[in-house]
Amino acid sequence: MQLPKAGTELDLGVRSLSRDAIRDFARAYDPLEFHLDESTAKRHMFKDLVASGPHIFNLFYKEVWVPRFGASVLCGLALDNWKFLRPVYPDQPIRCRLVISEVIEHPEKKSRSIRWNFNFEQADGSLVQHLEMLVLHRDS
């Protein structure tokens, strides 16, 4: 597996979350009423059902990132600066752009730590969510 260098930018494409997917994720991991019940959600801050904060990251992580980079993971080290800037609504297209901001090599341990910046954007390009995932990888 080719691990990316610092400065690399990767477009992971566009995905969306259905109403059912939003409710299923929330029921399992974030059972707040405004992620589960439409009538509560309509009276709440965002006026419609919105996804649990971590849901859009989890979708791209599980379905795109893990199949591509998961085999080299030794362990996760940190999640930093995860900012929930705008809500994610049902069926809203969200693009994920990755930026590798830091790579620290540990040649004596045949490993490297990589800081993966996940940026999630809505259709007009504005930022919906950002997080930095610091992972220790095995050198291939």
Add this chain to the structure above:
Amino acid sequence: MQLPKAGTELDLGVRSLSRDAIRDFARAYDPLEFHLDESTAKRHMFKDLVASGPHIFNLFYKEVWVPRFGASVLCGLALDNWKFLRPVYPDQPIRCRLVISEVIEHPEKKSRSIRWNFNFEQADGSLVQHLEMLVLHRDS
């Protein structure tokens, strides 16, 4: 609901994760081999199955925090400084201590933002994991 003041410390008790729970969570949200397969895990860095990083937080969040404070949530704002310091093994008792480090009141909006520090400790008291969850709450 009584929301806590800055400086408050709360002990959320001790929980553990079974092997089955570790595999179920990983299959759904973090399908790396060393969270799923015991023989892979024994050859991996931690020499046994270990829980996905977010799993222990999610357990306390869903089963203890949400029932107690969830009804006042307007929205999540951030997750900061989530450090995975030590692995969490099957059936290992983990204590969760909450510290409220910051409360910012917005009386004109009848809301307040609260920074909830989650500290997870193993039996000898050393820190396994830390994160800060910044949430906007409705004043009761």
